[in-house]
Amino acid sequence: MRRAALRLCTLSKGLLAPSRGLTQGSQNPEKQRVFHIHEVRDKLREIVGASTNWRDHVKAMEERKLLHSFLATSQKGLPPRRMKDSYIEVLLPLGSQPELREKYLTVQNTVRFGRILEDLDSLGVLICYMHNKIHSAKMSPLSIVTALVDRIDMCKKCLSPEQDIKFSGHVSWVGKTSMEVKMHMFQLHDNEFSPVLDATFVMVARDSENKGPAFVNPLTLESPEEEELFRQGELNKGTRVTFSSMSLLKMAPTAEERTTIHEMFLNTLDPKTISFRSRVLPPNAVWMENSKLKSLDICHPQERNIFNRIFGGFLMRRAYELGWATACNFGGSRPFIVTVDDIMFQKPVEVGSLLFLSSQVCFTQGNYIQVRVHSEVASLQDKEHMTTNVFHFTFMSEKEVPLVFPRTYGESMLYLDGQRHFSSMSAPVTLKKDYLIKP
Numbered sequence: 330m331r332r333a334a335l336r337l338c339t340l341s342k343g344l345l346a347p348s349r350g351l352t353q354g355s356q357n358p359e360k361q362r363v364f365h366i367h368e369v370r371d372k373l374r375e376i377v378g379a380s381t382n383w384r385d386h387v388k389a390m391e392e393r394k395l396l397h398s399f400l401a402t403s404q405k406g407l408p409p410r411r412m413k414d415s416y417i418e419v420l421l422p423l424g425s426q427p428e429l430r431e432k433y434l435t436v437q438n439t440v441r442f443g444r445i446l447e448d449l450d451s452l453g454v455l456i457c458y459m460h461n462k463i464h465s466a467k468m469s470p471l472s473i474v475t476a477l478v479d480r481i482d483m484c485k486k487c488l489s490p491e492q493d494i495k496f497s498g499h500v501s502w503v504g505k506t507s508m509e510v511k512m513h514m515f516q517l518h519d520n521e522f523s524p525v526l527d528a529t530f531v532m533v534a535r536d537s538e539n540k541g542p543a544f545v546n547p548l549t550l551e552s553p554e555e556e557e558l559f560r561q562g563e564l565n566k567g568t569r570v571t572f573s574s575m576s577l578l579k580m581a582p583t584a585e586e587r588t589t590i591h592e593m594f595l596n597t598l599d600p601k602t603i604s605f606r607s608r609v610l611p612p613n614a615v616w617m618e619n620s621k622l623k624s625l626d627i628c629h630p631q632e633r634n635i636f637n638r639i640f641g642g643f644l645m646r647r648a649y650e651l652g653w654a655t656a657c658n659f660g661g662s663r664p665f666i667v668t669v670d671d672i673m674f675q676k677p678v679e680v681g682s683l684l685f686l687s688s689q690v691c692f693t694q695g696n697y698i699q700v701r702v703h704s705e706v707a708s709l710q711d712k713e714h715m716t717t718n719v720f721h722f723t724f725m726s727e728k729e730v731p732l733v734f735p736r737t738y739g740e741s742m743l744y745l746d747g748q749r750h751f752s753s754m755s756a757p758v759t760l761k762k763d764y765l766i767k768p
Contacts (some may be wrong), residue, residue, distance in 0.1 A: 332343060350651045362420045363419065364417060365420055368646070369452055372444065372455055373451065377469060379636070386633075390637065393468070396466070396470035396537040396760075397538075398470075399466050399626075401543075402544075404496055407544060407547065408547065409547045410546045410548060412501065412558070415457070416456075417452065417459060419448075419496040421433075422493050423440070423491065423492060423494060424493040438490060439489070440494075442653075443649045446642055447643065447645070449514075449528055449530070449642070451531040453512060453532055457508050457534070457545075460545070460546060470536070471535070471537070472534070472537060474535065474677075476532060477673050478672035479530065479671065480669070481668065483525070483667055484525055484526060486645040487705055488767040492515070493517045494515065494517075494525070495517075496515075496719045498511055500548065500751075501558040502548070502559050502562020502566075504545075506542040507534070508532050508533075511528070511529055511558065512529075514526045566687070577742045577746055586745050586748075593734055593756060596611050614731055615659070617733050617734060617736065617768045622688045622749050625683060626686070628678055628680055628684055629680070632680075633680050638677040638679060641674055644718060646702060647686060651757070652700040652702045655690060655700050656724040656726070661728070664698060664724035667724060669695070670753065675719075676715060676717045678706050679706075680709070681708065681709060683707055683709065684704065685706070688701070688702040691732050691733070691744055691747030693732055693752075694726050696730060697725055697726075698730055699750060700723075701746070702719070702722070703716065704720070721750045723751060
């Protein structure tokens with residue numbers, strides 16, 4: 330999000346070696362083997378003692394109260410872990426097990442990116458549990474949840490529903506109660522796994538009842554590559570704090586941004602009148618208010634996570650699909666996802682809630698479309714709406730798209746916020762015919 334560093338997929342062969350090297354020397358055969366994608370959710374249920382039956386969820390949560398005695402009173406009392414201790418590889422065998430394809434298949438015969446978001450969310454949680462594993466306890470006393478999707482960058486690779494996909498990842502930075510997770514995704518091509526995406530998630534540890542923070546195991550660094558990953562995690566944390574402090578909800582736009590908005594306002598004044606009220610669109614432009622799409626979901630128990638809240642991956646998938654539809658409707662052609670940026674999970678979504686999603690184009694440039702999706706929930710008993718998430722997606726269209734113009738001051742702030750997120754994608758992406766990542 331906000332970084333001036335080169336935008337590249339850190340899955341290039343030169344940067345893959347440290348991650349692959351994390352498994353070298355590991356004596357635990359469980360970390361050596363590759364998990365099946367179905368094993369991830371099953372493993373998570375086993376770790377926290379969650380039941381697959383919704384009617385048993387109250388009993389399962391009562392049993393977790395007994396795990397409080399296993400919680401550390403300080404981080405100093407926890408043994409340090411290596412990056413290789415949390416390293417996991419997971420296989421999504423779309424090629425070797427065709428029966429899995431339908432869940433991931435689009436009508437254009439490509440892979441649904443929304444489903445990939447769900448898999449990444451589950452994998453990130455499992456990686457953190459591996460980092461904090463207590464060998465003397467059958468279940469973990471920690472409740473680990475996704476706090477932030479810092480960034481997901483796509484590589485220019487085709488996602489075929491007929492070839493196996495592999496995920497890998499590990500903890501790359503830890504604080505006292507939070508962890509950064511680096512995850513990568515590859516797809517089999519010519520008998521070799523080629524990079525597809527690079528993802529950074531931030532997870533937080535809570536106590537066994539998910540009511541307060543809990544300490545996580547510290548991280549020990551074993552190589553210069555690991556030291557660089559940890560240093561980058563520290564920089565990411567600092568950048569997030571800086572970006573938050575500069576939010577347009579807290580501070581006025583910069584002088585340059587104010588000039589941008591004023592010039593856009595002047596470009597929409599009707600030259601036939603001398604009035605600030607008479608507004609007309611320039612050629613090949615759309616009012617921001619006309620770029621909106623909305624949706625409503627009822628949050629059923631089927632979409633719950635292991636802690637009986639609504640699964641964060643489900644929220645990301647629904648937001649992404651609405652954002653994709655918004656970009657498609659706006660640009661007039663099929664869009665391609667380039668970057669997912671700065672998704673903050675502000676509030677958990679309870680089972681039974683009404684989930685309101687509102688999506689709109691907030692910035693465009695050339696072939697790029699910046700889409701913002703706002704998520705709110707309301708209970709069936711209480712009509713008050715509360716914000717749970719704000720999602721930022723950068724799409725690329727096959728052709729140049731119209732400019733989007735704000736009418737109001739509030740829309741102008743959305744435009745500037747979208748511009749900031751777009752500008753964080755430091756280097757442009759060249760769209761190729763094999764870049765086929767769809768909803």
